[in-house]
Amino acid sequence: MKSVEEHLSGILSAVPLLAPLDIALLDAEGASLAEPVTAPVPLPPFDNSAMDGYAVCASDVMAASPETPVSLPVIGDVMAGDQAISAIEPGLCARIMTGAPMPAGADAVIPVEWTDGGTVRVNIARAAPPGHYIRRAGEDVRAGQVVLEPGVRLGAAQLGMLAAVGRGRVPVRPKPRVVVMSTGSELREPGSQIAPGQIWDSNSFMLAVAVREAGGVGYRQATVADESDKVLETIKDQLTRADAIITTGGVSMGAKDVVKDVLSGLGTMEFSSVAMRPGKPQGFGLIDGITPIFTLPGNPVSAYVSFQVFVRPALRAMQGLPPESLPTVPAVLTQEITSPRGVRHYLRTRLNRPPGGEDQRYAATPAEGQGSHQLAALSSADGLIVVLEDVERLPAGARVDVMRLP
Ligand SMILES: Nc1nc2c(c(=O)[nH]1)N[C@H]1C(S)=C(S)[C@@H](COP(=O)(O)OP(=O)(O)OC[C@H]3O[C@@H](n4cnc5c(N)ncnc54)[C@H](O)[C@@H]3O)O[C@H]1N2
Numbered sequence: 139m140k141s142v143e144e145h146l147s148g149i150l151s152a153v154p155l156l157a158p159l160d161i162a163l164l165d166a167e168g169a170s171l172a173e174p175v176t177a178p179v180p181l182p183p184f185d186n187s188a189m190d191g192y193a194v195c196a197s198d199v200m201a202a203s204p205e206t207p208v209s210l211p212v213i214g215d216v217m218a219g220d221q222a223i224s225a226i227e228p229g230l231c232a233r234i235m236t237g238a239p240m241p242a243g244a245d246a247v248i249p250v251e252w253t254d255g256g257t258v259r260v261n262i263a264r265a266a267p268p269g270h271y272i273r274r275a276g277e278d279v280r281a282g283q284v285v286l287e288p289g290v291r292l293g294a295a296q297l298g299m300l301a302a303v304g305r306g307r308v309p310v311r312p313k314p315r316v317v318v319m320s321t322g323s324e325l326r327e328p329g330s331q332i333a334p335g336q337i338w339d340s341n342s343f344m345l346a347v348a349v350r351e352a353g354g355v356g357y358r359q360a361t362v363a364d365e366s367d368k369v370l371e372t373i374k375d376q377l378t379r380a381d382a383i384i385t386t387g388g389v390s391m392g393a394k395d396v397v398k399d400v401l402s403g404l405g406t407m408e409f410s411s412v413a414m415r416p417g418k419p420q421g422f423g424l425i426d427g428i429t430p431i432f433t434l435p436g437n438p439v440s441a442y443v444s445f446q447v448f449v450r451p452a453l454r455a456m457q458g459l460p461p462e463s464l465p466t467v468p469a470v471l472t473q474e475i476t477s478p479r480g481v482r483h484y485l486r487t488r489l490n491r492p493p494g495g496e497d498q499r500y501a502a503t504p505a506e507g508q509g510s511h512q513l514a515a516l517s518s519a520d521g522l523i524v525v526l527e528d529v530e531r532l533p534a535g536a537r538v539d540v541m542r543l544p
């Protein structure tokens with residue numbers, strides 16, 4: 139049997155990096171930046187006011203106080219978007235709005251709240267030092283500065299940064315498009331009737347959403363019966379829209395494990411037993427040497443755990459992101475657990491903060507149903523307790539690492 143690490147490192151060394159695309163800013167959400175982006179101009183591009191108020195020479199208002207306000211003539215208004223007024227001489231001032239360019243000669247801004255708000259003359263009731271409420275050119279970003287490095291995932295703040303440096307399009311590695319298909323002749327569409335022996339397909343819905351949660355584009359393909367030519371044909375049809383394919387079912391020791399049968403002939407396909415529970419039967423390969431295919435076990439909890447342990451890091455690697463798996467948090471067991479020697483065990487658990495505040499460790503209470511068919515326990519869990527291969531028993535109170543579910 140392979141270890142979890144061996145199987146994962148085989149996958150990570152094989153998955154291709156997605157080719158960069160130049161795409162419009164709003165379409166780049168969730169993609170990873172393919173090249174560094176530099177600022178063509180400083181930000182802010184010019185000195186400007188941080189407040190609505192008056193642009194003054196600080197020396198004029200040095201002695202201003204509520205008892206002895208300084209009165210100055212107002213020579214005009216500068217709005218955001220205006221070109222700067224050319225000069226403020228000592229003894230004069232201009233009304234100025236937040237974001238408007240500082241007039242030459244003025245070296246401080248007095249907020250309107252410190253004045254009587256006059257538009258022809260203004261009484262200023264407080265002094266301010268030079269530089270007061272002025273936002274200097276380049277104090278956010280210098281011209282030529284790299285504002286985002288390659289490999290950054292583009293979220294709201296990063297897209298805001300790109301727009302702020304004037305980029306309308308951006309070179310990215312896009313979100314991987316992943317087709318998810320369930321195989322199994324017993325499977326029926328949710329919403330339809332089932333006959334004895336049949337069940338509703340849950341894996342393809344669950345994994346299409348897991349792909350989205352992992353930052354990919356998840357497409358669900360209708361289930362395919364356990365018939366070799368149908369399975370092969372469907373996989374081939376999907377290659378036009380898929381950067382990766384996930385199948386579930388048909389990879390164990392059954393008489394009709396067709397996924398295993400039809401893909402075994404493909405060059406790089408490898409089916410293995412991995413020393414983990416759930417998720418022992420795994421398959422991975424590259425179709426036509428290009429498109430990664432993950433053939434996950436059919437049991438729903440096995441498929442889900444396999445996704446988080448192997449597929450999630452692989453999808454990140456395809457985008458040039460660090461191939462991290464889900465974050466783990468330390469927790470304390472509320473009850474004893476046992477685990478078979480030699481396998482890595484992922485136990486569904488609930489996490490609670492004990493009374494006593496945020497700095498307390500989580501308390502991990504393992505779910506009752508740990509079978510790989512027991513979706514109810516998974517759907518009410520918020521983590522997976524990771525029990526290492528050499529551990530057979532952990533008492534209540536033991537410290538464990540828990541993978542937090544998205
Ligand atoms: N003799 C052995 N039998 C099995 C072994 C083994 O080592 N020797 N391994 C077991 C383990 S572990 C797993 S996991 C499963 C994996 O089997 P397959 O990947 O071939 O999956 P199926 O047989 O097609 O299905 C297993 C189980 O899951 C249900 N299923 C399948 N697809 C879906 C779906 N889309 N939605 C909901 N439920 C699904 C299916 O009806 C079966 O009950 O093999 C064990 N057997």
Ligand code: MOO
Pocket residue numbers: 414415416417418419435437440510
């Ligand atoms: O290891 Mo299988 O993946 O339980 O259910």
